[in-house]
Amino acid sequence: MGDSSSATFRDRLLSREEVIAWFDSRRRSLGITAGPALVWLVLLLAAPLTFMVSVSFVNVNESYQIVWQPTLANYEALFAGGGPLFQRAFVQSLVLSYAIAAVTTILCLVLAFPLAYLLARKGGRTFKVVIFLVLLPFFTMYLVRAYSWYLMFGPSGVINATLLKFGIVNEPLAMFSYGVTAIIVGLTHAYFPYMLLSLYASLDGLDYSLVEASRDLGASRTETLRDVILPLTLPGIISGSLFVFVPSLGAFVTPRFLGQGKVLMIGQLIKDRIGSLYAVGYGSAASMFIVVSIVIAFAVAFRYVSIEDLGGI
Amino acid sequence: MSGNPSDSPRTKSHQSRRAFLAATGAAGLTAAAGCIGGGGSTPTINILTWEEYANEDIKSRIEEEVGVTLEITKSTSSSNMFSSWNAGQYQQYDIAIPNNNYVPKMMDTEKDGEPMIAPVDEEAVSNFDAMYDVFQGFADSQFTANGNRYGVPIRFGWYGYSYDSRSVPDHEDSYKALFDENYVDADLSGKIVMYDNHFKAMSAAALYLGHGDAFEGSRVTLSQDQIDEVKQTLIDQKPNLQGYIAADPTYIKSLKQGNFVIGQSGRNEIVEMWSNDNDWPSMATPKEGSLAWFESAVVSSASENKTKSWEVINEYISAKNGATLAKTGFSPSVNPNTQEQLTDEQNEMYGAVDPSRLEQMIPFKAVENEDAWITAWEEVKSA
Amino acid sequence: MDHETIERLIRLGLYGTAxxxxxxxxxxxxxxxxxxxxxxxxxxxxxxxxxxxxYGATFADSGLIGAMFTSMAIATISATIATVLGVLASMALARYEFPYRELYRTLGILPMVIPGVIFGIAMLIYFRTLLGIVPGFWTVVLTHSVYGLPFVLLIVTSRMYTFDESLEEAARDLGADPIETFVDVTFPVLAPAIGAGFLFAWIRSFEDFIRAFFVRGTANVLTTSMFSMIKYGTAPKMNAISTFIVFVVAVLLAIAMNAGDVASYVADTDGE
Known part of the structure; x- marks a missing residue:
């Protein structure tokens, strides 16, 4: 058998027809196309995430060896501490992260809509220049963008130094120091392009004759916006919001530098526990809250848009 | 105790060579074999430690003296050194140099039934006898188990707070300056910084609250009630803070820019500013007690070059290298002979600091119930 | 206010905000x-x-430049893996019906959606605690190859959906065999999308800090070096290297925008 099969194999290597015939089998070509990525995703995505879920339900001993006995200790540790529940670090941090992510999303939406609308209606040279100016920060490293705001804010940062220099204020303004405001500005700057591009994609496909028809039929501008433009661009709004909200929720670099240690978002809390203590049980359990809330966000989004609408997927 | 960033071309040339190898796709083989920069007969000693230890003068002198190649990875916290070794990196490194309080923790950590770190090769560490008696004593009392010594002190310093004497009037040194708004005759609100570290910041608050006796045993023992009190004190202090600062260079830069005028700091930061001709910062040693540290070297039990590793450590406390290290990090060496290598001015600042001053201080020690500390600290940070 | 004034005010408002x-x-x-x-x-x-x-000091810093080359090597290897896997997977998604197809697609998009902190930690404990692999250069490559996959997948599938399959049929009717059809018809149409996908995966890897931070072991990449520069207040070098990067990106982007419709590719892949 060995001889004959190696002969066939050599034939296949040599004969073009054989190769074509071999590939022509639907099952084989499906295996060849879908298979490699499947193996990769199972080994390097599904397996690590599943392992993380299981780690959140077991104890890790002093030598960081896993003790395979089911326990809820990691989840209890998230809510450890005295005082009312809402004062526990994890809860406060989670609530704060949701709030910051929500404000950032709304800011991005409000700011991006006019620009996206203009871009969708304009073409030519202006369009190219503007899109270049928007895309360039988008392609620039996230770390660089966060850092550029690190220079702007702070008691002696560029904003305060400029205000002082021109005598507009006598003391550095607290609102331009590091803190929640700085974090929201930094996150808005970082994720704004996602919102813009999502909105642009859906506004670009918008049939403007509908807008004109609505106006012709006597609808006011607000009515047209509410009844025609918004419903038609809803997929863009939802996908843009998701792609701003989710990374803002788990942000680490921006709050790390723009919070000056006074603000603790959930990404920092988890990272600190792992980075300095290698508390993998705690970190995994805390991560589950983020993962679950993201799953819920997407599930809600899919009630209104199909997966195909998400940024042209 | 990380000092100013100093570059180390030696490490870096290794990195770029590694990058080049990686770029050509060969890194996989070398990395898998674990012998980057090795080859030939010169063993490579991997060290996980603070930035200043990578000083190029020290590094090249040690490499020549001991006949090894040093590969130094910088770290910014002892807890990180400990947890990464414990999580398996003890197999990647030969030497780590954490703060003294982490040496007993490493001694207690077992890997495959053996302690994670190896006993001192006394013959290789010939400079041990030159060390101040007080550090020899610490090594005996803190780092010795079953007749074996496990750590070698290298350099030392202490924490208190420092301030801009141009805007903060003189006062009796006390943590009240950081926590009590009425203690110092100046408006400090929004102009205070604290360490972004649970042990340092919470210890300062505990000492302010008069819990000094919690620091007396072999471990720091705060009760849950005391921890809650500390937590509340720090939360109350938070609106007056400019921020929490994690790295010494940021402290120096920010103090120079006038972002804050008073803050918890190590002595080495202020000494560094003095030696750069800034005479206005003042260092305070609070009457409630200062936290003193000494960094101590350990060798991994998985090291294949234990004797060479101890020889490397011995070089770090030689008169000459110890003096360079003191100069680089603005912190004194445990070896008094380093004074001969330094000028009078240098000696005054960081060469000839009498370690008997440490006797009135509280040495860094492990914390009882660290989880409760960390939970409380996170609540402070998220409040 | 009359109609004109309102119209003008609205336009002013739009342009003003923009x-x-x-x-x-x-x-x-x-x-x-x-x-x-x-x-x-x-x-x-x-x-x-x-x-x-x-600038002199920055380019003389061999550690920083070395880290940059390491990042480039990681980005190149991982984007290549992501591109090969992503193009094959896109073909499967666009051409075949198979069980759990939507699950497969979701799995392929997931790495883009999971916050970096969580993905990084999951990979770290998977490599270190479960598999006992010492983190380093190659764990970053593996992590980034998964992270880059969705970007290739999204761009290439959307191109395939708009691909006119009758072109392939025509080629076959004219006597081309499947291999010739792929090389002469399918690939040229897909090539720009594949190129864009590769570029995206490359950039995502190059700019990633948090995933690399967890799985890099003792390897230094550009972002982790930059992170410590910010942490230690080394502003001069940080400003210079950042400006340099903005400049390089600007040049590349200008070239790319003249060559193809970058905006529509980008619109296909928003998300971190």
Whole structure:
């Protein structure tokens, strides 16, 4: 058998027809196309995430060896501490992260809509220049963008130094120091392009004759916006919001530098526990809250848009 | 105790060579074999430690003296050194140099039934006898188990707070300056910084609250009630803070820019500013007690070059290298002979600091119930 | 107010917001670029003059430049893996019906959606605790190859959906065999999308900090070096290397925009 099969194999290597015939089998070509990525995703995505879920339900001993006995200790540790529940670090941090992510999303939406609308209606040279100016920060490293705001804010940062220099204020303004405001500005700057591009994609496909028809039929501008433009661009709004909200929720670099240690978002809390203590049980359990809330966000989004609408997927 | 960033071309040339190898796709083989920069007969000693230890003068002198190649990875916290070794990196490194309080923790950590770190090769560490008696004593009392010594002190310093004497009037040194708004005759609100570290910041608050006796045993023992009190004190202090600062260079830069005028700091930061001709910062040693540290070297039990590793450590406390290290990090060496290598001015600042001053201080020690500390600290940070 | 005035006010409002936005996007970057040439590199005032010294110091820093080459190597290897896997998977998704197809697609998009902190930690404990692999160069490559996959997948599938399959049929009717059809018809149509996918995966890997931070072991990549520079307040070099990167990206982007419709590719792949 060995001889004959190696002969066939050599034939296949040599004969073009054989190769074509071999590939022509639907099952084989499906295996060849879908298979490699499947193996990769199972080994390097599904397996690590599943392992993380299981780690959140077991104890890790002093030598960081896993003790395979089911326990809820990691989840209890998230809510450890005295005082009312809402004062526990994890809860406060989670609530704060949701709030910051929500404000950032709304800011991005409000700011991006006019620009996206203009871009969708304009073409030519202006369009190219503007899109270049928007895309360039988008392609620039996230770390660089966060850092550029690190220079702007702070008691002696560029904003305060400029205000002082021109005598507009006598003391550095607290609102331009590091803190929640700085974090929201930094996150808005970082994720704004996602919102813009999502909105642009859906506004670009918008049939403007509908807008004109609505106006012709006597609808006011607000009515047209509410009844025609918004419903038609809803997929863009939802996908843009998701792609701003989710990374803002788990942000680490921006709050790390723009919070000056006074603000603790959930990404920092988890990272600190792992980075300095290698508390993998705690970190995994805390991560589950983020993962679950993201799953819920997407599930809600899919009630209104199909997966195909998400940024042209 | 990380000092100013100093570059180390030696490490870096290794990195770029590694990058080049990686770029050509060969890194996989070398990395898998674990012998980057090795080859030939010169063993490579991997060290996980603070930035200043990578000083190029020290590094090249040690490499020549001991006949090894040093590969130094910088770290910014002892807890990180400990947890990464414990999580398996003890197999990647030969030497780590954490703060003294982490040496007993490493001694207690077992890997495959053996302690994670190896006993001192006394013959290789010939400079041990030159060390101040007080550090020899610490090594005996803190780092010795079953007749074996496990750590070698290298350099030392202490924490208190420092301030801009141009805007903060003189006062009796006390943590009240950081926590009590009425203690110092100046408006400090929004102009205070604290360490972004649970042990340092919470210890300062505990000492302010008069819990000094919690620091007396072999471990720091705060009760849950005391921890809650500390937590509340720090939360109350938070609106007056400019921020929490994690790295010494940021402290120096920010103090120079006038972002804050008073803050918890190590002595080495202020000494560094003095030696750069800034005479206005003042260092305070609070009457409630200062936290003193000494960094101590350990060798991994998985090291294949234990004797060479101890020889490397011995070089770090030689008169000459110890003096360079003191100069680089603005912190004194445990070896008094380093004074001969330094000028009078240098000696005054960081060469000839009498370690008997440490006797009135509280040495860094492990914390009882660290989880409760960390939970409380996170609540402070998220409040 | 009459109709004209309202119309004009609205237009003014639209253009005003849009203009303000561009200012918002650009001011911090421009300030950073100016500071990279300033003697006093951390803030604009007091202004102490201009210098090129920071650039000299930056490019003489062999550690930083070495880390940059490491990042480039990681980005190249991982984007290549992501592109090969992503193109094959896109073909499966666009051409075949198979069980659990939507699950497969979701799995392929997931790496883009999971926050970096969580993905990084999951990979770290998987490699270190479960598999006992010592983290280093190759764990970053593996992690980034998964992270880059969705970007290739999204761009290439959307191109395939708009691909006119009758072209392939025509080629076959004219006597081309499947291999010739792929090489002469399918691939040329897909090539720009594949190129864009590769580029995206490459950039995502190159700019990633948090995933690399967890799985890099003792390897230094550009972002982790930059992170410590910010942490230690090494502003001069940070300004210079950042400005350099903005400049390189600007040149590449200008070239790419003249060559193809970058905006529509980007619109296909938003998300972190």
């Amino acid at each position: 203009g303000a936005l561009l200012v918002f996007l650009w001011v911090p970057l421009v300030v950073m670029m100016v500071l990279s040439f300033a003697v006093n590199s951390s803030t604009l005032f007091p202004f102490e003059g201009l210098t090129l010294a920071h």
